[in-house]
Amino acid sequence: MSNQMTVCVTENKLPTPQDYRDLFADIEPLxxxxxxxxxLAAQLSALLAHTDTSRSEFATLAxxxxxxxxxxxxxxxxxxxxxxxxxxSFLGYEADLHFRLPSEARALEPWNSKQLTPNPIxxxxxxxxxxxxxxSSDEVxxxxxxxxxxxxxxxxxxxxxxxxxxxxxxxxxxxxxxxSQKITIKKQYKFDIKNI
Amino acid sequence: xxxxxxxxxxxxxxxxxxxxxxxxxxxFKVYGIVENRTNDLVFEDLRSLxxxxxxxxxxxxxxxxxxxxxNGPPLEKCFDSKQCHPIHQFLHQNDNIKIWRLWLAGVIxxxxxxxxxxxxxILNILPKRQDSITKSQKGNLENLxxxxxxxxxxxxxxxxxxxx
Numbered sequence: 001m002s003n004q005m006t007v008c009v010t011e012n013k014l015p016t017p018q019d020y021r022d023l024f025a026d027i028e029p030l031x032x033x034x035x036x037x038x039x040l041a042a043q044l045s046a047l048l049a050h051t052d053t054s055r056s057e058f059a060t061l062a063x064x065x066x067x068x069x070x071x072x073x074x075x076x077x078x079x080x081x082x083x084x085x086x087x088x089s090f091l092g093y094e095a096d097l098h099f100r101l102p103s104e105a106r107a108l109e110p111w112n113s114k115q116l117t118p119n120p121i122x123x124x125x126x127x128x129x130x131x132x133x134x135x136s137s138d139e140v141x142x143x144x145x146x147x148x149x150x151x152x153x154x155x156x157x158x159x160x161x162x163x164x165x166x167x168x169x170x171x172x173x174x175x176x177x178x179x180s181q182k183i184t185i186k187k188q189y190k191f192d193i194k195n196i
Numbered sequence: 197x198x199x200x201x202x203x204x205x206x207x208x209x210x211x212x213x214x215x216x217x218x219x220x221x222x223x224f225k226v227y228g229i230v231e232n233r234t235n236d237l238v239f240e241d242l243r244s245l246x247x248x249x250x251x252x253x254x255x256x257x258x259x260x261x262x263x264x265x266x267n268g269p270p271l272e273k274c275f276d277s278k279q280c281h282p283i284h285q286f287l288h289q290n291d292n293i294k295i296w297r298l299w300l301a302g303v304i305x306x307x308x309x310x311x312x313x314x315x316x317x318i319l320n321i322l323p324k325r326q327d328s329i330t331k332s333q334k335g336n337l338e339n340l341x342x343x344x345x346x347x348x349x350x351x352x353x354x355x356x357x358x359x360x
Contacts, residue, residue, distance in 0.1 A: 014230065014356055015239045020208040023242050027251050032212045035259060042263040042274070049273035075260070102214070111268055112220035134355035 041075030043109065044087060048073070050111035051091045062090045199347055200354045201227035201317065202236060206262055209255050224265035224314045229344065230356055241321040250323050253302025258321075260300045265316055271298065283307060284334045288342060295319065295337050309341050311348050319344075 048058060055073065059066045071077055072087065081097075088095035098107050135143070143149060204226045206213040228238030245251050264274050272280045275298070283297035298306040303323040308316050319340050329337075347353045 013234045014202060015236050017205070017207045020239060020242070021211055023239075023245075024209070024251055024255050027248050027255070030210045030255070030259075032210075035206065035210055035213050035263070038259050038263045039266075042260070042267050045264060045274040046267035046269050049269040055276055108220060109267070112222055138351045139354050 037075045037078075040079075040084075041073055044084075045073050046109065046111050047088065047091055047093065050109075051093075053091060058090065062086065198232055199343060200230045200233060200356045201315075202230050202238075202356045203227055204238065204258070204262065204318070206259065209259055209262075220266075220268055222268040222314060224268065224270075224316050226262055226265050226316045226318065227355070228318050229340070233356065238318055238321060245323065249302060250304060253304040253323075254321055256301035257298065257304045257306055261298060261306060261316075268314075270310070271316070272296065275300070283329065284337060286338055288345065293341060293345065295341055299324070307337055309344065311344070317344055 048055070053061070055069050056066060058064070059069045062069075072079055072083065081095075085095045093110065100106065140153070228236060230236050242251075242254055245254055261271070264271055267274070274280075279300060280296060280298050282294040284295040286293055293309070296308050296310075298308065300306075303325070304321060305324045306321050307319040309319065311317055319337055344353070
Protein backbone atom coordinates (compact mmCIF):
# COMPACT_ATOMS: atom_id res chain seq x y z
CA MET A 1 0.00 0.00 0.00
CA SER A 2 1.45 3.35 -0.89
CA ASN A 3 1.87 6.10 1.65
CA GLN A 4 -0.71 8.23 -0.09
CA MET A 5 -4.23 6.93 0.23
CA THR A 6 -7.49 8.30 -0.93
CA VAL A 7 -10.28 7.96 1.55
CA CYS A 8 -13.81 8.52 0.37
CA VAL A 9 -16.87 9.32 2.37
CA THR A 10 -19.39 6.59 1.79
CA GLU A 11 -22.19 4.70 3.38
CA ASN A 12 -21.84 1.00 3.83
CA LYS A 13 -23.65 -1.80 5.56
CA LEU A 14 -20.78 -3.30 7.50
CA PRO A 15 -21.31 -4.48 11.07
CA THR A 16 -20.27 -1.67 13.38
CA PRO A 17 -17.82 -2.08 16.29
CA GLN A 18 -20.91 -2.16 18.52
CA ASP A 19 -22.32 -5.07 16.45
CA TYR A 20 -19.04 -6.88 17.06
CA ARG A 21 -19.19 -6.22 20.77
CA ASP A 22 -22.80 -7.37 20.89
CA LEU A 23 -21.64 -10.83 19.75
CA PHE A 24 -19.92 -11.12 23.12
CA ALA A 25 -22.72 -9.56 25.16
CA ASP A 26 -23.53 -12.84 26.90
CA ILE A 27 -20.00 -13.39 28.21
CA GLU A 28 -18.14 -11.56 30.94
CA PRO A 29 -17.12 -8.05 29.81
CA LEU A 30 -13.44 -7.17 29.66
CA UNK A 31 -11.96 -4.53 31.91
CA UNK A 32 -9.42 -2.03 30.56
CA UNK A 33 -6.84 -3.67 32.79
CA UNK A 34 -7.37 -7.04 31.04
CA UNK A 35 -6.39 -5.38 27.76
CA UNK A 36 -3.42 -3.69 29.41
CA UNK A 37 -2.19 -7.07 30.60
CA UNK A 38 -2.32 -8.40 27.04
CA UNK A 39 -0.46 -5.31 25.88
CA LEU A 40 2.24 -5.88 28.46
CA ALA A 41 2.60 -9.54 27.51
CA ALA A 42 2.90 -8.51 23.85
CA GLN A 43 5.67 -6.03 24.76
CA LEU A 44 7.58 -8.72 26.65
CA SER A 45 7.26 -11.13 23.70
CA ALA A 46 8.44 -8.38 21.36
CA LEU A 47 11.51 -7.71 23.52
CA LEU A 48 12.33 -11.41 23.47
CA ALA A 49 11.96 -11.46 19.67
CA HIS A 50 14.03 -8.28 19.38
CA THR A 51 16.89 -9.86 21.31
CA ASP A 52 16.56 -13.04 19.23
CA THR A 53 16.03 -15.12 22.36
CA SER A 54 13.70 -18.11 22.46
CA ARG A 55 11.51 -18.84 25.46
CA SER A 56 13.64 -21.88 26.33
CA GLU A 57 16.87 -19.90 26.02
CA PHE A 58 15.46 -17.24 28.30
CA ALA A 59 14.37 -19.83 30.89
CA THR A 60 17.91 -21.24 30.91
CA LEU A 61 19.50 -17.78 31.04
CA ALA A 62 17.33 -16.54 33.89
CA UNK A 63 17.08 -19.86 35.75
CA UNK A 64 13.33 -19.60 35.52
CA UNK A 65 10.97 -22.51 35.01
CA UNK A 66 9.71 -22.67 31.41
CA UNK A 67 6.15 -22.56 32.79
CA UNK A 68 6.91 -19.21 34.47
CA UNK A 69 8.15 -17.75 31.18
CA UNK A 70 5.10 -19.10 29.36
CA UNK A 71 2.69 -17.69 31.95
CA UNK A 72 4.35 -14.27 31.82
CA UNK A 73 4.32 -14.12 28.02
CA UNK A 74 0.74 -15.37 27.84
CA UNK A 75 -0.45 -12.50 30.02
CA UNK A 76 -1.51 -14.81 32.85
CA UNK A 77 -1.32 -13.61 36.42
CA UNK A 78 -0.33 -10.20 37.64
CA UNK A 79 3.48 -9.89 37.49
CA UNK A 80 5.26 -7.66 39.95
CA UNK A 81 7.46 -4.83 38.76
CA UNK A 82 10.42 -6.84 40.07
CA UNK A 83 9.55 -9.67 37.68
CA UNK A 84 9.31 -7.23 34.77
CA UNK A 85 12.55 -5.55 35.72
CA UNK A 86 14.32 -8.92 36.00
CA UNK A 87 12.95 -9.98 32.63
CA UNK A 88 14.33 -6.85 30.97
CA SER A 89 17.63 -7.05 32.87
CA PHE A 90 18.32 -10.62 31.77
CA LEU A 91 17.96 -9.42 28.18
CA GLY A 92 20.27 -6.46 28.75
CA TYR A 93 17.55 -3.78 28.96
CA GLU A 94 16.21 -1.38 31.56
CA ALA A 95 12.52 -1.42 32.47
CA ASP A 96 10.93 1.97 33.14
CA LEU A 97 7.41 3.11 33.85
CA HIS A 98 6.09 5.81 31.48
CA PHE A 99 2.94 7.86 31.89
CA ARG A 100 0.94 9.44 29.07
CA LEU A 101 -2.50 10.81 28.31
CA PRO A 102 -4.81 8.30 26.58
CA SER A 103 -4.79 10.51 23.47
CA GLU A 104 -1.00 10.47 23.20
CA ALA A 105 1.05 7.92 21.30
CA ARG A 106 2.84 5.24 23.26
CA ALA A 107 6.60 5.70 23.61
CA LEU A 108 8.60 3.90 20.94
CA GLU A 109 10.22 0.66 22.04
CA PRO A 110 13.68 -0.69 21.13
CA TRP A 111 12.17 -2.88 18.38
CA ASN A 112 10.35 0.02 16.70
CA SER A 113 12.07 2.04 14.03
CA LYS A 114 12.21 5.66 15.10
CA GLN A 115 9.19 6.64 13.11
CA LEU A 116 5.48 6.99 13.69
CA THR A 117 2.84 6.65 11.02
CA PRO A 118 -0.41 8.50 11.62
CA ASN A 119 -3.39 6.19 11.41
CA PRO A 120 -5.51 7.85 8.70
CA ILE A 121 -8.74 6.21 9.84
CA UNK A 122 -8.32 7.45 13.40
CA UNK A 123 -7.41 10.90 12.11
CA UNK A 124 -10.53 11.07 9.99
CA UNK A 125 -12.56 9.94 12.97
CA UNK A 126 -10.96 12.75 14.90
CA UNK A 127 -11.88 15.15 12.12
CA UNK A 128 -15.51 14.04 12.51
CA UNK A 129 -15.70 12.43 9.10
CA UNK A 130 -18.64 10.10 8.63
CA UNK A 131 -18.45 6.56 7.28
CA UNK A 132 -15.31 6.24 5.26
CA UNK A 133 -13.69 3.91 2.80
CA UNK A 134 -10.06 3.83 1.77
CA UNK A 135 -9.43 3.36 -1.93
CA SER A 136 -6.41 3.03 -4.14
CA SER A 137 -6.02 5.61 -6.89
CA ASP A 138 -6.96 2.87 -9.39
CA GLU A 139 -10.27 2.33 -7.64
CA VAL A 140 -11.03 6.06 -7.53
CA UNK A 141 -10.25 6.26 -11.22
CA UNK A 142 -12.50 3.34 -12.12
CA UNK A 143 -15.36 4.58 -9.92
CA UNK A 144 -15.20 7.97 -11.61
CA UNK A 145 -15.10 6.40 -15.05
CA UNK A 146 -18.24 4.49 -14.18
CA UNK A 147 -20.01 7.49 -12.72
CA UNK A 148 -19.78 6.24 -9.13
CA UNK A 149 -18.14 9.31 -7.65
CA UNK A 150 -18.43 9.65 -3.87
CA UNK A 151 -19.66 12.62 -1.91
CA UNK A 152 -16.21 13.79 -0.96
CA UNK A 153 -12.62 12.69 -1.20
CA UNK A 154 -9.82 13.18 1.27
CA UNK A 155 -6.19 12.64 0.48
CA UNK A 156 -3.93 11.59 3.33
CA UNK A 157 -0.20 12.15 3.20
CA UNK A 158 1.07 10.67 6.47
CA UNK A 159 4.67 11.66 5.74
CA UNK A 160 3.69 15.32 5.47
CA UNK A 161 1.10 15.19 8.25
CA UNK A 162 -1.59 16.58 6.00
CA UNK A 163 -5.15 15.57 5.27
CA UNK A 164 -6.78 17.44 2.39
CA UNK A 165 -10.36 17.71 1.25
CA UNK A 166 -9.83 17.49 -2.49
CA UNK A 167 -11.77 18.19 -5.64
CA UNK A 168 -11.12 15.88 -8.55
CA UNK A 169 -12.31 17.09 -11.94
CA UNK A 170 -11.37 14.65 -14.64
CA UNK A 171 -12.69 14.17 -18.15
CA UNK A 172 -13.30 10.45 -18.49
CA UNK A 173 -10.83 10.13 -21.34
CA UNK A 174 -7.92 10.94 -19.09
CA UNK A 175 -5.66 8.12 -18.04
CA UNK A 176 -4.69 7.36 -14.47
CA UNK A 177 -1.31 9.15 -14.26
CA UNK A 178 -3.05 12.37 -15.22
CA UNK A 179 -5.43 12.33 -12.25
CA SER A 180 -2.92 13.94 -9.95
CA GLN A 181 -2.69 16.91 -12.32
CA LYS A 182 -6.43 17.51 -11.97
CA ILE A 183 -6.68 17.54 -8.19
CA THR A 184 -7.28 20.83 -6.47
CA ILE A 185 -7.04 21.11 -2.73
CA LYS A 186 -10.15 22.74 -1.24
CA LYS A 187 -9.15 22.63 2.37
CA GLN A 188 -6.04 21.29 3.99
CA TYR A 189 -5.74 20.15 7.59
CA LYS A 190 -2.26 20.17 8.96
CA PHE A 191 -2.11 17.86 11.91
CA ASP A 192 0.33 17.44 14.69
CA ILE A 193 0.30 13.89 15.98
CA LYS A 194 0.60 15.13 19.56
CA ASN A 195 -2.44 17.38 19.32
CA ILE A 196 -5.06 15.15 17.79
CA UNK B 197 -17.81 -10.98 -6.26
CA UNK B 198 -15.83 -8.08 -4.85
CA UNK B 199 -13.39 -8.51 -1.99
CA UNK B 200 -12.21 -5.76 0.33
CA UNK B 201 -10.36 -5.54 3.59
CA UNK B 202 -11.59 -4.15 6.85
CA UNK B 203 -9.21 -3.18 9.62
CA UNK B 204 -9.90 -4.88 12.92
CA UNK B 205 -9.43 -2.69 15.93
CA UNK B 206 -9.43 -3.15 19.66
CA UNK B 207 -12.74 -1.26 19.93
CA UNK B 208 -14.42 -4.12 18.07
CA UNK B 209 -13.93 -6.24 21.20
CA UNK B 210 -13.78 -3.84 24.11
CA UNK B 211 -15.80 -0.65 24.52
CA UNK B 212 -13.38 1.15 26.82
CA UNK B 213 -10.46 1.03 24.37
CA UNK B 214 -9.54 3.11 21.33
CA UNK B 215 -7.03 2.47 18.56
CA UNK B 216 -3.98 4.71 18.76
CA UNK B 217 -3.94 7.70 16.44
CA UNK B 218 -0.43 6.86 15.40
CA UNK B 219 1.23 3.51 14.81
CA UNK B 220 4.92 2.72 14.85
CA UNK B 221 5.92 2.50 11.18
CA UNK B 222 6.77 -1.16 11.60
CA UNK B 223 3.55 -2.19 13.38
CA PHE B 224 1.36 -4.79 11.67
CA LYS B 225 -2.21 -3.94 10.82
CA VAL B 226 -4.82 -6.69 11.06
CA TYR B 227 -7.60 -6.96 8.49
CA GLY B 228 -10.63 -9.13 7.93
CA ILE B 229 -12.13 -9.85 4.52
CA VAL B 230 -15.39 -8.34 3.31
CA GLU B 231 -17.27 -9.88 0.38
CA ASN B 232 -19.44 -7.70 -1.80
CA ARG B 233 -18.94 -4.76 0.56
CA THR B 234 -21.38 -6.21 3.11
CA ASN B 235 -20.41 -9.74 4.11
CA ASP B 236 -17.79 -9.37 6.83
CA LEU B 237 -16.20 -12.84 7.08
CA VAL B 238 -14.64 -12.35 10.54
CA PHE B 239 -17.98 -11.16 11.88
CA GLU B 240 -19.73 -14.17 10.36
CA ASP B 241 -17.17 -16.60 11.79
CA LEU B 242 -17.62 -15.05 15.23
CA ARG B 243 -21.40 -15.08 14.90
CA SER B 244 -21.35 -18.80 14.13
CA LEU B 245 -19.65 -19.63 17.45
CA UNK B 246 -22.28 -21.37 19.48
CA UNK B 247 -20.97 -21.72 23.01
CA UNK B 248 -19.63 -19.39 25.64
CA UNK B 249 -16.18 -21.01 25.84
CA UNK B 250 -15.63 -20.61 22.09
CA UNK B 251 -16.68 -16.96 22.22
CA UNK B 252 -14.37 -16.22 25.15
CA UNK B 253 -11.55 -18.01 23.41
CA UNK B 254 -12.11 -16.09 20.15
CA UNK B 255 -12.26 -12.70 21.87
CA UNK B 256 -9.08 -13.37 23.85
CA UNK B 257 -7.25 -14.69 20.79
CA UNK B 258 -8.20 -11.66 18.69
CA UNK B 259 -7.16 -9.20 21.39
CA UNK B 260 -3.82 -11.00 21.78
CA UNK B 261 -3.37 -10.92 18.00
CA UNK B 262 -4.12 -7.18 17.79
CA UNK B 263 -1.86 -6.31 20.71
CA UNK B 264 1.04 -8.37 19.37
CA UNK B 265 0.55 -6.93 15.88
CA UNK B 266 0.77 -3.39 17.30
CA ASN B 267 4.33 -4.11 18.36
CA GLY B 268 5.79 -5.05 15.04
CA PRO B 269 7.80 -8.27 15.09
CA PRO B 270 6.16 -10.91 12.85
CA LEU B 271 3.82 -13.04 14.94
CA GLU B 272 5.81 -16.25 14.54
CA LYS B 273 8.69 -14.53 16.34
CA CYS B 274 6.48 -13.57 19.28
CA PHE B 275 4.93 -16.98 19.89
CA ASP B 276 6.31 -20.48 20.09
CA SER B 277 5.86 -22.81 17.14
CA LYS B 278 2.96 -24.62 18.81
CA GLN B 279 1.05 -21.35 19.01
CA CYS B 280 1.90 -20.01 15.56
CA HIS B 281 2.95 -22.15 12.60
CA PRO B 282 2.28 -22.53 8.87
CA ILE B 283 -0.71 -24.82 8.39
CA HIS B 284 -0.41 -24.95 4.62
CA GLN B 285 2.19 -23.87 2.07
CA PHE B 286 2.03 -23.69 -1.69
CA LEU B 287 3.97 -22.28 -4.59
CA HIS B 288 2.47 -19.36 -6.44
CA GLN B 289 4.40 -17.58 -9.20
CA ASN B 290 7.68 -18.79 -7.68
CA ASP B 291 6.73 -17.48 -4.24
CA ASN B 292 6.30 -19.87 -1.36
CA ILE B 293 3.00 -18.74 0.15
CA LYS B 294 2.38 -19.69 3.76
CA ILE B 295 -0.97 -19.80 5.47
CA TRP B 296 -0.36 -19.41 9.19
CA ARG B 297 -2.39 -20.73 12.06
CA LEU B 298 -2.50 -19.03 15.42
CA TRP B 299 -3.65 -20.78 18.56
CA LEU B 300 -3.65 -18.41 21.49
CA ALA B 301 -6.54 -19.26 23.75
CA GLY B 302 -8.84 -22.28 24.15
CA VAL B 303 -9.98 -24.09 21.04
CA ILE B 304 -10.06 -21.18 18.60
CA UNK B 305 -7.63 -21.13 15.69
CA UNK B 306 -7.05 -18.10 13.49
CA UNK B 307 -5.75 -18.65 9.95
CA UNK B 308 -4.03 -15.72 8.28
CA UNK B 309 -1.61 -14.62 5.59
CA UNK B 310 0.82 -11.76 5.41
CA UNK B 311 0.53 -9.10 2.72
CA UNK B 312 3.27 -6.59 1.92
CA UNK B 313 3.49 -3.38 3.96
CA UNK B 314 3.06 -5.15 7.30
CA UNK B 315 -0.50 -6.31 6.75
CA UNK B 316 -2.06 -9.42 8.27
CA UNK B 317 -5.25 -10.74 6.66
CA ILE B 318 -7.42 -13.16 8.62
CA LEU B 319 -8.78 -15.92 6.40
CA ASN B 320 -10.91 -17.65 9.00
CA ILE B 321 -11.56 -18.13 12.70
CA LEU B 322 -12.67 -21.59 13.71
CA PRO B 323 -12.81 -23.83 16.76
CA LYS B 324 -10.39 -26.71 16.33
CA ARG B 325 -12.05 -29.98 17.21
CA GLN B 326 -9.70 -32.23 15.23
CA ASP B 327 -5.94 -32.52 15.02
CA SER B 328 -5.56 -31.49 11.41
CA ILE B 329 -7.59 -29.70 8.79
CA THR B 330 -9.09 -31.59 5.89
CA LYS B 331 -7.90 -31.47 2.30
CA SER B 332 -10.96 -29.49 1.27
CA GLN B 333 -10.46 -26.95 4.09
CA LYS B 334 -6.87 -26.50 2.87
CA GLY B 335 -8.16 -26.03 -0.67
CA ASN B 336 -10.65 -23.38 0.44
CA LEU B 337 -7.99 -21.49 2.40
CA GLU B 338 -5.59 -21.67 -0.55
CA ASN B 339 -8.20 -20.32 -2.97
CA LEU B 340 -9.11 -17.44 -0.67
CA UNK B 341 -5.43 -16.61 -0.08
CA UNK B 342 -4.72 -16.66 -3.82
CA UNK B 343 -7.67 -14.39 -4.51
CA UNK B 344 -6.53 -11.86 -1.91
CA UNK B 345 -2.90 -11.95 -3.09
CA UNK B 346 -3.88 -11.52 -6.75
CA UNK B 347 -6.22 -8.61 -6.05
CA UNK B 348 -3.67 -6.93 -3.83
CA UNK B 349 -1.03 -7.21 -6.55
CA UNK B 350 -3.39 -5.44 -8.95
CA UNK B 351 -4.31 -2.75 -6.37
CA UNK B 352 -7.88 -4.01 -6.40
CA UNK B 353 -8.27 -4.38 -2.64
CA UNK B 354 -9.92 -1.43 -1.01
CA UNK B 355 -10.07 -0.91 2.73
CA UNK B 356 -13.52 -0.38 4.18
CA UNK B 357 -14.06 1.40 7.44
CA UNK B 358 -16.97 2.53 9.47
CA UNK B 359 -16.92 5.17 12.12
CA UNK B 360 -17.14 3.80 15.65
